[in-house]
Amino acid sequence: MKKLHVSTTVNGDPAEFVCTPDESLLDALRNRLGLTGAKEGCGTGDCGACSVTVNGRLVCSCLVLAAEAEGAEIATIEGMAEQDRLHPLQRAFIDHAALQCGVCTPGILVAAKSLLAKNPEPTDEEVRYWLAGNLCRCTGYDKIIRAVQSAAAEMRGA
Amino acid sequence: MVKVQLWGSLRSAADGRTEVEVEAKNFRQLLDGLRAAHPGLAPQIERGVSMSLNGVIYREAWFTEIPPDAEVVLMPYMTGG
Amino acid sequence: MAFDEYQKREFKQVGTRPNRPDGVDKVTGRAMYGADMTLPGMLIGRILRSPHAHAKIKSIDASAALALKGVKAVVTGDDFARPEDDFLRDVQENCMARGKALYDGHAVAAVAAIDAATAKAALKLIKVEYEILPHVTDVDAAMKAGAPIVQEGRTLENVPAGMSGNVTSHSEFGHGDPAAGFAKADKVVERSFKTAATHQGYIEPHAAVASVTTDGKADLWCCTQGHFFVRTLCAGMMGMEASQLRVTPSEIGGGFGGKTTVFIEPVALMLSRKAGRPVKVVMTRDEVFRATGPTVSTSIDVKIGMTKDGRITAGEAYLRYSGGAFPCGTIDMGGQAAFAAYDLEHVRTYGWNVLTNRPKEAAYRAPGAPQAIYAVESVVDELCLALKLDPLDVRLKNAAKKGTKSSYGPTFPDIGLVATLEAAKKHPHYTAPLAEGQARGLSCGFWFNFGGNTCVSLNVNTDGTVGITEGNPDIGGSRASVSLMAAEELGIPYEQIRTIVADTNSLGYNDVTDGSRVTFAVGLATIKAARDAVRKMCLRAAKIWDIDEEAVEWKDGAAVPAGPNAGRFPPMTLAEIAADSFATGGPIAGHHEVNVDGAGVSFGVHLVDVEVDRDTGATKVLRYTIFQDAGKAVHPDYVEGQMQGGAVQGIGWALNEEYIYGRDGRLQNAGFLDYRIPVASDLPPIETVILEIPNPGHPYGVRGVGETPIVPPLAAISNAVSRAIGTRMCELPMSPPRILKAIGTTA
């Protein structure tokens, strides 16, 4: 298969890669750019472990073609902390023990950040529905919801 | 003599009894004693057994001492998740 | 021995909630999980799987695949020697079929190629000639005379003559004379239940990278609950010596028992050996569902008798479990656990394991217990309803306690069931009003808990910090709890300790992370390794002070003279002793190696409120509270996390999750869309109440907590739903169609 050349921006930095036409953005991020923070839990859009944003929109990167990244702004978990400062959500997840195995965590953090960008003061129910596409098998979600709410409160206060 | 309680399905391998007596000071001697007195138990012992000694379950531990009058119960070797 | 035992103490650090040491790696995407590893020159391996539930493999022709540009190796079952040992052979034949494909998804061949696309294309070029055989996927059908036989000759000596060849083992537990007990009952209820196979559903699919060199050495990186066991299994299959195969665990994205064995690891090793290059194999989600371990599927009959005032007079259960296409011992644990919560004069369980054309069972949290206890707790609830008795009072009246002869034989030592039930009774949840159409259910749960083989090394650095090396993958915060126990014992701050999980060459053997053993057993070994280091540090201080070793003791992180006669010296801290260690005899380390027993059984009680939508058949969980004895909660956040996570897996099992097979014997729902695990919006907050009744078998009183929480939800929810709709549910999951059918029968 003839490969495509893609120029994009990932976490604010210019990035280039070649990919096959049928390659997913997730595979390109992980295998071509070495950004393995986004995980493949299913490859079919059902688990949210691969969540990233493309031009600010939350997507399952396993369902997006790598070629669609051309000219786009991609944000992944690797870009969430600013230099050595963790994002309030990242800190809250550690403080509230909102992860056990942690494999769902990158996707959940990216999804939660995108929720708070739209809705800085969500109800618990809104958080639960927003995160319904992000499976976590370890925690039962209880501490995740608390962590998101605590980060939201902190971000509103800041 | 140690009284050893067997689970029900071992009965047929121990002359129809669910409690047998063997001379043993520790778990290893107990297993040897059981095998010698009741060869029918050998296949299960090979597959693995645990021993409960006064309510505490030991999975291996040959040299665990068995005090006189201890309650000893044989159990299948167990695994978890 | 006395040193091991629990001693009451005031804890300074154990019981607090510091941040986990691997937290930052895991929230920044830096932590390396199974699929994140790459090696230079690495090939990609993929596996061809049987589309048939049961078929003879007549031939495999891989010539076209091998001729494809970029394909470097093909592996089939014939590449492996045939192990003598039954257990190892079964694991191997589950990884790669030999002669027969035993279930839909059974691996039949594998390729390694320069990239995933080439590997995928090569799979299509492998020609497998099958002779399709009749299949059976239902446990009851497989026990009938004339059922297709999944594997011949696998029946143990304990199976009564005349049963189907699919029955591989039989077990019987209990005491007393149930018939006599039933005669004394005012009411006897007898019911039959079925529970579907469910999958552990870890979000991270299995992944492995293998690198075998021409001199016979190998390295393997994989996500596993136990890399030492992976080494044992793989070395056995590859004909290698353990010392030559180094296995390094990656971070693990969930396991719950499902990563206590191997599936792709030996295949990756064999591909690497044949190709002469490193090979990475990562499962797809479809493969995870079709070919890795679900639980047993079951069919269970329970009969219980009760007096008018709520005393159980006898209990009996017939348990038929299928662990898939291979013999499986889980039935024994179900039979022992079924009635464990009750103090019974007459109790008996009979169990059979049955082969079916399904994937080989793998452990899943408290394997075998949830199903059996679900059936028993459902019948107890039905009796409570029939006799108009309070279900908690009935459990209290019959609860197993210290001195009870358990249903599986041993007399219980101190256990926490009564305290747990009393906590539930006192809790506001139990008496909170329910609205029209809502109902409350409850259930007890039980698990044995294990200890096992454990090695821990603890190195005292010259700057006064401490490094700990342990051998159990951190699946939910165990580095934090191990560090906490070491900090407590040494008397230094938690932050000055770093705990790592080492590869198979760096430590002696560690059992897999199972049986809720890690905080208990690794904790115990850590405490003793710390005591070993403390003893050595006291000796150094004694030498410096020129006094007897016995005249020095350890207090708050420092050596101090023991009593006024020992001499007057200011405390010498760990950091001071460490700083001088090169001059006082060399580096200081403590270690401990042990096969730990005395884990102590664990009980829990769950309360749940539900509402059933009578039009759609959907059940909404409104409120959920868990009560469990943790012995001592080392890091309460992660204890709560275990309880919440286990309960939610149980909720999924009760309401939605199931392996659905078509008439063709193929799995119909091998993906998260159709195998629906609970999502955030399905659930209420999960409240937890931790009880701390010290386990006498651990220096800090710790008890395993990880498995028990998955046991009670099945019956708790079934009891609530049955009360809500006014008819007894006897099959799991209680998916909307089943509920609608049940409501239809009532109407």
Ligand code: FES
């Ligand atoms: S991997 Fe993309 S949603 Fe699961």
Ligand code: FES
């Ligand atoms: S923490 Fe393991 S899947 Fe969420």
